[in-house]
Amino acid sequence: MFDILGIASRNLLRYRRRTTLTLLLIVIGMVAVLLFIAVAGSFRAMMVGQITDSVLGHLQVHRKGYVASIDNLPLNLNMKPQMVAKVEDALQANPAVETWSPRVKFGGMFSNFAETTSIRVNGIDPAREAATTPLLPGRMIEGDKSGALVGRGQIVIPLLLARGMKTKVGDTVVVVATNRDGSVNGKTFVVRGILESVTGPGGRDGYVHIDDARELLRMNEAEVSEIAVRLKDFSRLDRTTGQIRAVLEGVTSKEGKPVLETHSWADLSPFANLARMIDLMTLFIKVVLVSIVLVSVMNVMIMAVFERIREIGTIAAIGTPPSRILSLFLAEGLMLGLVGTVAGTLLSLVAIFGINLWSPTFNFGQQQNLVMAPTIAGGDVLTIAALVVIVAIVASLQPAWKASRMDPITALRHV
Amino acid sequence: MSLVQASNLTKTYRVGDIDVPAIKGIDFAIEASSFVAFVGPSGSGKSTLLNMVGCLDHPSSGTLKVLDTDIATLDRRAAARFRGEHIGFVFQDFNLIPVLTVFENVEYPLRMVQEWPAAKRREQVLRMLDAVGMSDQADKRPDQISGGQKQRVAVARALVSQPKLVLADEPTANLDHDTAYRILELMKKMRDEFGTTFIFSTHDPKIMGEAEVTFTLEDGRLMTNSNGGRHV
Numbered sequence: 168m169f170d171i172l173g174i175a176s177r178n179l180l181r182y183r184r185r186t187t188l189t190l191l192l193i194v195i196g197m198v199a200v201l202l203f204i205a206v207a208g209s210f211r212a213m214m215v216g217q218i219t220d221s222v223l224g225h226l227q228v229h230r231k232g233y234v235a236s237i238d239n240l241p242l243n244l245n246m247k248p249q250m251v252a253k254v255e256d257a258l259q260a261n262p263a264v265e266t267w268s269p270r271v272k273f274g275g276m277f278s279n280f281a282e283t284t285s286i287r288v289n290g291i292d293p294a295r296e297a298a299t300t301p302l303l304p305g306r307m308i309e310g311d312k313s314g315a316l317v318g319r320g321q322i323v324i325p326l327l328l329a330r331g332m333k334t335k336v337g338d339t340v341v342v343v344a345t346n347r348d349g350s351v352n353g354k355t356f357v358v359r360g361i362l363e364s365v366t367g368p369g370g371r372d373g374y375v376h377i378d379d380a381r382e383l384l385r386m387n388e389a390e391v392s393e394i395a396v397r398l399k400d401f402s403r404l405d406r407t408t409g410q411i412r413a414v415l416e417g418v419t420s421k422e423g424k425p426v427l428e429t430h431s432w433a434d435l436s437p438f439a440n441l442a443r444m445i446d447l448m449t450l451f452i453k454v455v456l457v458s459i460v461l462v463s464v465m466n467v468m469i470m471a472v473f474e475r476i477r478e479i480g481t482i483a484a485i486g487t488p489p490s491r492i493l494s495l496f497l498a499e500g501l502m503l504g505l506v507g508t509v510a511g512t513l514l515s516l517v518a519i520f521g522i523n524l525w526s527p528t529f530n531f532g533q534q535q536n537l538v539m540a541p542t543i544a545g546g547d548v549l550t551i552a553a554l555v556v557i558v559a560i561v562a563s564l565q566p567a568w569k570a571s572r573m574d575p576i577t578a579l580r581h582v
Numbered sequence: 583m584s585l586v587q588a589s590n591l592t593k594t595y596r597v598g599d600i601d602v603p604a605i606k607g608i609d610f611a612i613e614a615s616s617f618v619a620f621v622g623p624s625g626s627g628k629s630t631l632l633n634m635v636g637c638l639d640h641p642s643s644g645t646l647k648v649l650d651t652d653i654a655t656l657d658r659r660a661a662a663r664f665r666g667e668h669i670g671f672v673f674q675d676f677n678l679i680p681v682l683t684v685f686e687n688v689e690y691p692l693r694m695v696q697e698w699p700a701a702k703r704r705e706q707v708l709r710m711l712d713a714v715g716m717s718d719q720a721d722k723r724p725d726q727i728s729g730g731q732k733q734r735v736a737v738a739r740a741l742v743s744q745p746k747l748v749l750a751d752e753p754t755a756n757l758d759h760d761t762a763y764r765i766l767e768l769m770k771k772m773r774d775e776f777g778t779t780f781i782f783s784t785h786d787p788k789i790m791g792e793a794e795v796t797f798t799l800e801d802g803r804l805m806t807n808s809n810g811g812r813h814v
Contacts, residue, residue, distance in 0.1 A: 576633050
């Protein structure tokens with residue numbers, strides 16, 4: 168094998184310019200793919216992190232039908248305390264769950280005594296909410312960030328609302344809401360802070376204490392609109408969502424129908440489609456890389472076989488087994504793939520390191536000055552590297568097979 | 583037992599719809615350790631005959647036995663194995679591998695065909711290079727040596743695996759007269775030293791006389807056999 172690789176490398180060096188150009192193509196392809204994966208992957212991870220860690224949580228549990236009507240924030244589809252207890256039992260029993268936060272969600276009117284507008288509000292337990300969505304307190308751009316996110320009698324409002332209503336931290340405002348029976352109730356709050364808006368559902372909601380929400384809505388019992396759940400390991404999201412869903416489907420009505428529904432963040436956020444698009448683009452660019460490697464290596468190997476027909480005839484005539492002739496040409500493809508992969512990987516890692524040092528910023532929706540910090544998993548690097556090497560070998564197969572099957576007499580006569 | 587024995591041997595090529603006979607029913611026998619030439623004008627069938635003796639091609643009919651093996655029974659892989667074990671080749675254009683040094687070219691059959699152990703291989707290659715007078719050029723590439731030197735290397739490569747038979751198709755065609763003689767002298771010397779049978783083809787009348795046994799081919803037929811100038 169070592170002999171074959173040695174001869175293969177010499178044959179590649181024989182056509183230095185052609186080999187260099189082919190390697191350059193492979194290297195450029197590898198760098199493009201790895202950089203794209205690193206940048207797009209980091210962007211994806213950052214956006215998913217923003218959405219899950221500052222608004223949605225990793226997954227949510229609702230009463231059946233709530234998500235379909237979520238735009239109306241229907242109070243009649245809140246979970247009753249018994250249901251909440253069953254959900255909490257299920258979450259408690261699952262070791263992948265880190266924590267969860269119950270929310271009471273409602274729509275109401277927000278008044279600063281001069282103007283009135285609509286508002287969507289989350290009633291939360293501040294400590295549990297901060298544990299479930301740890302980036303939420305960081306979104307507060309005005310107001311004291313220390314301590315609980317909201318206390319009793321306080322409200323945190325989204326930036327757009329504060330700007331539109333010219334409301335500042337410390338102002339007193341009134342929130343008016345209709346309860347499930349249709350009666351209207353109002354409650355005064357002091358503005359505790361102003362939240363930066365984020366992309367996606369709930370990204371422009373206000374927050375009050377859960378007890379204030381229940382009081383405003385005149386709830387007789389501790390109803391909950393949704394339970395946001397945080398997992399210990401985000402990579403186990405699909406499996407854990409499935410497990411929780413399976414358990415909660417066992418909670419049924421008198422008619423035997425499930426009364427609860429479980430959704431991962433991807434089911435709830437339109438950004439999931441963007442994330443899927445990024446995955447699709449990554450796949451597409453991998454296909455482009457495969458095509459580049461396939462075409463360039465195949466071209467080189469076809470030329471190599473064509474230019475060395477007499478040589479093939481000679482080694483075949485002196486008794487080189489066809490399998491060894493096949494190996495000689497496959498080894499050339501392998502060497503091209505290996506060298507291109509190593510050079511491409513090193514260059515990509517240097518480029519990723521350079522971008523991290525440079526730390527360029529970008530804006531996404533309402534979010535300004537997000538720092539681009541591309542990272543790439545070792546598994547992704549290995550997958551791409553293996554893909555390139557395998558494709559290089561596959562691209563050499565046809566020319567190598569042709570060489571190994573060549574009739575020595577015809578090959579020796581070739582001019 | 584003859585080293586090579588042909589009986590009513592024919593070879594016909596099909597060109598389009600037409601059958602073109604290249605060898606038309608010939609019989610001959612070649613003894614071990616002989617120095618044999620197939621002579622004749624271009625198109626007389628010399629190369630076709632050598633290709634069949636070298637197990638590179640199959641006869642259309644008749645029998646051809648090399649080292650008591652009917653070459654018609656060998657498939658592609660078996661033929662390659664047989665060539666690797668028993669037959670050496672010297673080509674008109676030398677056909678050295680350009681990316682390998684002189685040493686590596688001679689070493690090639692031992693390394694890539696027969697897989698000799700490294701120490702034994704080195705000893706044998708040095709012995710052969712010494713025998714053909716190329717020891718001092720061992721590290722050079724084929725493009726750094728002359729045509730005559732290339733053919734010496736080719737002879738060494740053909741002999742390195744100690745084959746019973748070496749086939750040389752027009753081995754002197756690309757060499758000047760003096761060099762051609764020296765190569766034939768070298769081949770004879772190798773035959774004397776190693777007992778290898780040499781069969782070469784040529785259409786050059788000036789070197790035909792160097793062979794101890796000459797077969798004259800014309801239009802695919804064996805016209806005369808001579809032994810040291812005597813008709814046999």
